[in-house]
Every structure is written in structure tokens, then in C-alpha cells.
Amino acid sequence: MSPRAWSATLILAVIGAFSLSVWLGSVDLTIRETLAAFTGRGDTSIRQIVVELRAPRAVLAILVGGGLALAGAVFQALLRNPLAEPYILGISGGAATGAVLALALGLAVSHSWALPIAAFVGALLAITLVLRVAAAADDRVDVRVLLLAGVVVGAFFTACLSFVLSISDARTVRSAILWMMGSLAGADWVTVMTVALYTLPATLVLIGLARPLNLMAIGEETAGYLGTNVERVKKVAYVVASLLTAAGVAATGIIGFVGLIVPHGVRLVVGADYRMLLPLSFLAGAVFLTLADVVARTMLSPIEVPIGVITALVGVPLFLLLLRRSMGSTSWW
Amino acid sequence: MVVSDTSPALAAIDLTVRYRGSSVPALNQVNMGVPRGMFYAVLGPNGSGKSTLLRALLGVVAPVSGHACVAGRRVMDWERRALAREVGVVPQSESVAFPLTVRDLVAMGRYPHLRGLQAETPDDRQAIATAMERCDVVAFANRLTSTLSGGEIQRARMARALAQEPNSLVLDEPTANLDIRHEMEILELLRTSVDNGMTVFFITHHLDLAARFADRILLLSEGEVVAEGEPSEVLDEETLNHVYQWPVSVAENPVTGTLHVTPLPTPTDPTPRKSTGSSRSDPSR
Numbered sequence: 051m052s053p054r055a056w057s058a059t060l061i062l063a064v065i066g067a068f069s070l071s072v073w074l075g076s077v078d079l080t081i082r083e084t085l086a087a088f089t090g091r092g093d094t095s096i097r098q099i100v101v102e103l104r105a106p107r108a109v110l111a112i113l114v115g116g117g118l119a120l121a122g123a124v125f126q127a128l129l130r131n132p133l134a135e136p137y138i139l140g141i142s143g144g145a146a147t148g149a150v151l152a153l154a155l156g157l158a159v160s161h162s163w164a165l166p167i168a169a170f171v172g173a174l175l176a177i178t179l180v181l182r183v184a185a186a187a188d189d190r191v192d193v194r195v196l197l198l199a200g201v202v203v204g205a206f207f208t209a210c211l212s213f214v215l216s217i218s219d220a221r222t223v224r225s226a227i228l229w230m231m232g233s234l235a236g237a238d239w240v241t242v243m244t245v246a247l248y249t250l251p252a253t254l255v256l257i258g259l260a261r262p263l264n265l266m267a268i269g270e271e272t273a274g275y276l277g278t279n280v281e282r283v284k285k286v287a288y289v290v291a292s293l294l295t296a297a298g299v300a301a302t303g304i305i306g307f308v309g310l311i312v313p314h315g316v317r318l319v320v321g322a323d324y325r326m327l328l329p330l331s332f333l334a335g336a337v338f339l340t341l342a343d344v345v346a347r348t349m350l351s352p353i354e355v356p357i358g359v360i361t362a363l364v365g366v367p368l369f370l371l372l373l374r375r376s377m378g379s380t381s382w383w
Numbered sequence: 384m385v386v387s388d389t390s391p392a393l394a395a396i397d398l399t400v401r402y403r404g405s406s407v408p409a410l411n412q413v414n415m416g417v418p419r420g421m422f423y424a425v426l427g428p429n430g431s432g433k434s435t436l437l438r439a440l441l442g443v444v445a446p447v448s449g450h451a452c453v454a455g456r457r458v459m460d461w462e463r464r465a466l467a468r469e470v471g472v473v474p475q476s477e478s479v480a481f482p483l484t485v486r487d488l489v490a491m492g493r494y495p496h497l498r499g500l501q502a503e504t505p506d507d508r509q510a511i512a513t514a515m516e517r518c519d520v521v522a523f524a525n526r527l528t529s530t531l532s533g534g535e536i537q538r539a540r541m542a543r544a545l546a547q548e549p550n551s552l553v554l555d556e557p558t559a560n561l562d563i564r565h566e567m568e569i570l571e572l573l574r575t576s577v578d579n580g581m582t583v584f585f586i587t588h589h590l591d592l593a594a595r596f597a598d599r600i601l602l603l604s605e606g607e608v609v610a611e612g613e614p615s616e617v618l619d620e621e622t623l624n625h626v627y628q629w630p631v632s633v634a635e636n637p638v639t640g641t642l643h644v645t646p647l648p649t650p651t652d653p654t655p656r657k658s659t660g661s662s663r664s665d666p667s668r
């Protein structure tokens with residue numbers, strides 16, 4: 051299949067996943083009822099479920115899934131490391147510490163906006179700290195230092211997190227653990243708009259960096275000789291991909307695996323050209339997270355399974371299969 | 384831009400480079416110029432500053448004093464993309480983080496000619512095709528870089544630099560991994576390019592090939608220029624013995640008619656080695 055055909059397929063898949071997501075859930079609806087809710091007809095309670103609960107949730111899944119996959123692909127090029135994912139540079143640790151502090155201090159109960167803001171601030175703190183360390187000498191960013199600083203800052207925040215959890219009550223610990231496994235529950239249009247405000251411009255900026263990122267993947271020195279402003283690309287890519295991740299984490303908690311396996315999966319199928327890889331990773335990540343959320347909501351309905359569990363349980367076998375086929379295997383097992 | 388045609392393609396003026404944490408400069412007061420349309424070879428032992436000179440000439444490392452010029456303009460004043468259209472570089476080594484096809488690797492040479500996400504024009508495709516043909520990589524254009532031999536990847540990188548359609552080509556030991564056929568093909572290709580007006584700056588350890596293909600040779604030792612001039616002026620037994628700390632014999636090769644440098648067996652009474660600089664770290668890694 052040509053890249054163009056893949057784009058078209060994935061755009062249709064996003065629409066399909068969205069439709070599935072607003073149709074399926076703990077309340078059984080017919081397709082006719084679902085459609086009627088969008089056109090403002092039909093039962094008010096159904097309209098409430100579809101338009102105010104399921105639709106924002108599906109859109110949030112599209113934005114966050116797409117954003118995580120895109121950020122993962124960018125970090126892989128930037129750090130020249132196939133193990134890189136959006137949380138590799140300590141963002142998850144910073145965000146989780148902020149979120150758990152908000153929970154432990156009881157702020158999250160009194161103000162619904164406190165948790166996402168605390169998580170976002172924690173993520174920003176981690177991002178700033180890491181960049182400060184890596185850009186200390188003559189303002190050049192050394193990606194090896196960036197990686198090392200990111201991992202160490204992440205470990206520091208994880209220690210803070212463990213400390214706060216160790217002196218918290220059982221209820222806080224449970225909420226914290228659930229948050230850390232990620233969830234799209236509680237998505238509303240305000241959240242969607244806030245996340246979109248970060249995700250859409252960041253996506254455009256990062257896709258605009260596709261060609262310099264291609265060059266970065268063959269080495270910074272060579273990229274420079276081919277006309278890339280290496281230092282600027284590194285800083286812009288790092289800051290924008292980090293903000294994109296932070297916005298997602300603040301809204302949904304830590305959803306693992308999307309940012310690691312989606313870009314690799316797309317790379318195995320369409321190749322390493324970032325001009326295709328970035329937009330297709332966004333679309334594939336959006337489809338993947340939306341479908342994962344449908345499974346999370348319906349598998350043990352009315353109980354919700356944390357979405358991070360689904361992304362790992364479904365994503366990992368799927369990825370291993372792709373990996374196996376890329377090694378030349380044609381059998382399914 | 385207005386650039387005088389007589390200004391050298393690449394030049395160093397009192398160029399001194401010192402790496403952080405090093406007590407001795409990697410380059411000390413280097414003055415040199417590569418005239419346009421010349422095959423210019425740079426020789427010198429490991430750690431003599433060859434690769435540092437390349438990086439300083441292209442503005443990758445900043446000098447502590449003096450400056451580097453490209454086509455008559457200070458290198459720091461060049462816009463990166465304009466510089467990449469003027470000079471194509473094949474660095475000593477690079478590792479591709481994610482395998483890509485040879486064709487995609489060569490196409491990266493068009494980066495400085497394209498804006499943003501602009502698609503390749505027929506001109507770009509022509510430049511890529513010509514470069515691939517000249518470097519003999521067409522046969523494996525669709526193979527992934529991870530499956531190539533050392534020689535194949537080297538030719539692909541060469542093709543990428545040619546696809547930039549630069550006025551000058553700068554190469555750091557480009558034939559180090561090549562067998563004699565592909566080494567000769569690359570050198571003859573470079574020689575032909577020079578005869579057609581291109582400038583070539585060529586770092587090598589291969590004294591004989593420098594003698595055979597280069598118009599001028601720069602000999603570096605411990606960050607300083609030891610000699611510069613035509614091969615017959617630079618490749619002198621006494622100078623080479625001193626610089627390489629090994630006895631050599633220089634004679635005319637009866638087949639090519641160019642100079643031929645033969646390292647002699649271990650001397651029974653070795654010339655006393657210079658003690659200075661032996662602990663210097665090698666800036667070219």
C-alpha cells in the first residue's frame with residue numbers, strides 16, 4: 051500500500067473508531083439512537099450520554115493518542131534511540147508527583163481542575179529541569195546528557211511520589227494508582243478544548259520539523275552539514291513534544307505503550323521517513339487509543355478497566371507480531 | 384551574494400582551536416587556503432588536527448582565535464542551508480538510527496535546496512539520479528542502509544554529498560573502508576569532478592593516493608602546518624620521517640610516475656621519539 055493509501059485508510063479508521071466509541075458503552079444504544087442524538091433529536095438522556103459523555107471522551111482519545119504517538123516518534127529521532135517514548139525524560143514522574151500532591155492535599159476533591167493543573171505544573175518542572183541541565187554548557191544541547199538528565203530527574207520525582215504515597219491514606223493511594231494507569235473518564239468539552247489548544251499547534255509544528263528530524267536520525271553532525279540548524283531543531287522538538295505530552299498526561303494520567311509501539315509499528319509498515327511517519331503515527335495513535343478506550347469501557351462493563359492496562363495488553367502482542375513479520379516471518383505464529 | 388571568484392573555496396586565517404579540558408590547542412595558528420578547482424589533500428598522523436580543521440572550516444567547532452572562510456565569507460556569517468549548497472561534506476562516520484533506503488539517504492542531499500515540506504521537483508530527482516549513477520549505487524537503491532557493506536554505505540554517503548550539487552566537496556577519509564576498485568572509482572570520480580571545476584578537500588592517511596590525485600597537499604602535525612604545496616614539495620623523506628616518527632622512503636612509482644611512499648622496517652637505531660604531545664587525546668575520536 052502506498053503512503054497515500056495508508057493515510058486515507060487511517061483517516062477512515064479514525065472516523066470508524068470515533069463512531070464505535072460513541073455507539074458502544076455501558077448503556078446499549080442503537081445506531082439510529084446514536085445518530086439521532088447528534089442531530090439534536092431523540093431522547094434527552096441519550097443525547098446527554100452521546101454528546102456530553104461519549105463524544106468528548108472519543109475526541110480526547112483521538113487527541114491524546116495521536117499526541118502521544120507523535121511525541122514518541124519525535125523523541126526517538128531526537129534521542130536517536132528506539133527505546134525513547136514520551137515519558138522517557140521524566141515527564142511522567144513530574145506529572146505524577148504533581149497529581150498525587152493534589153490528591154494527598156485534598157485539593158483534587160474540592161476543585162476538579164486542581165489535579166490536571168498540578169500534573170501539568172509537575173511535568174513543566176521536570177521539562178525545565180532537564181533542559182537546564184542538558185543546555186548548561188555553551189547553550190548547546192547534548193542529547194546524551196538530555197537522556198541521562200531525563201532519566202535521573204524522573205527517578206527523583208518517582209522517589210518524591212513514593213514518599214507522598216507512603217504517608218497518604220489508602221483512599222488517596224488508590225486514586226493515585228488509578229490515575230497513574232490512565233483513564234479517559236471524566237472527559238468533558240472543556241478538557242477537550244484545553245488539550246486541543248496544545249495538541250493541534252504542537253502537531254503542526256512537529257510535522258513541520260519532519261525533514262530536519264529525518265536528518266537528525268542520521269546524526270547531528272551530518273544534519274548540520276546538510277543545512278539543518280541542529281540546536282534550534284533539538285530545542286523546539288524537545289520543548290514542543292514535551293508540552294504535547296504534558297497536556298495529555300494532565301488530562302488523562304499516564305497512558306503507557308502508545309508512544310513507544312505506535313511509531314515503531316508505523317515505521318515497520320511505511321518506513322522511517324518522518325514526513326510520512328509523523329502524520330501517520332498521529333492517526334494510528336488516535337485510532338489505537340480510541341479503540342483501547344472502547345475495550346476499557348465495555349470489557350467488564352459497567353466497571354472500567356484502566357486504559358493503560360488495555361494499551362499494554364493489546365498493544366504489546368500486536369507490536370510483537372509486527373516485529374516478527376518485519377523479521378521475515380510469514381506465519382502468524 | 385557577491386563573492387569574488389578569486390577567493391579560496393576554503394581558508395583558515397590564524398585559526399586556533401582548543402577543545403574544552405585540553406591544555407594543548409587542537410589547531411595552532413593555522414593558515415591555509417584551498418584554491419578553487421583544486422584537489423586538495425590533507426595529510427597528517429592521527430590526532431594531528433585534520434578532522435578538527437574540517438570542522439572549524441565548516442563552523443562546527445568555534446575557534447578561540449582567528450577565523451575560517453568559505454568562498455570569501457566568514458563561515459559563521461553563512462546561513463546553514465546556503466552553506467550546504469556551497470559545500471557538501473562526507474564526515475568520517477555516522478550511524479543511521481533507523482534504517483532507510485539508499486535512495487532516501489541520497490535524497491537527503493536535496494535538503495538545502497527544498498523549503499519546509501516542499502516535494503521534490505524534477506530537478507531534485509535528476510540530481511539524485513545523477514549522483515546515484517556516478518557513485519554506482521543504483522543497483523541497490525531500494526535496499527535498507529542496515530543491509531549494506533561498509534563500501535556500499537560509503538558510496539551512498541558520497542552520492543548524498545554529490546546530490547547537494549555543491550561547489551566544493553569535503554571528505555574525511557572517504558575510502559577508508561573501500562576495496563581497491565571502489566577506492567579508485569571514488570578517487571577518479573573526484574578527480575573528474577575537479578577537472579570539471581569542483582573543489583575537493585580530502586582528508587586521508589593514504590600518502591600514495593594523495594601524491595597521485597592531489598594538486599596540492601597540506602601536511603599537519605600536532606595542530607600545526609608542517610608543509611603545504613605540490614606533492615613533490617611536501618612529500619619529502621626528511622619531513623615525513625619527522626612527522627610520522629617512522630622512517631620512510633620516497634621514490635617515483637614506475638607505473639604511475641607519481642611519488643610513492645614506502646614505510647621502512649623498524650630502524651635498528653630508532654630516531655629518538657619526540658616526547659611532547661604524545662599524551663594528547665585524538666580530537667577525531
